[in-house]
Amino acid sequence: MAQWLYRIVPTRPDMVVDATPDEQRIVGEHFAYLVALRDRGTLILAGRTQEASGTFGITIFEADDEAAARGVMNADPAVAAGVFAASLHPYRIAVARDGLDG
DSSP, X not given: OEEEEEEEEESSGGGGTSOXXXXXXXXXXXXXXXXXXXXXXOEEEEEEOOOSSSOOEEEEEXXXXXXXXXXXXXXSHHHHXXXXXXXXXXEOOOSOSTTOOO
16 A cells, blocks of 8 residues: 655644634544544554644555545545645655554
C-alpha cells in the first residue's frame, strides 16, 4: 500500500489563537476523524507545528492509490468545511522508529 501525506493550513490565520465556536467544533470532528483513521489502521501519524502564526499540520497515511488518498483527505471534516486548506503529496517513510521504515 502506498503512503501519502496531506498538509493542512488554517484558512483563517487567527483561528489557531482565536477559534470561533464553530471552528472549535469542526476541529474536534477533525481530531475524531484522525483517531478513526488510526483505529482502522490507515493513519501512520498526524500532528501540527506549535507556532501561533504560520502553523500547519501533516497527516501521513496509507491508501491504495491517489484517488483513494484524495478521498481520505477530502473526507476530513475540517477540509470539507473549509476550515483547513489541504494539499496531497505522495510520500514514503525512509527512516522511522518501531519498524515503520519504508
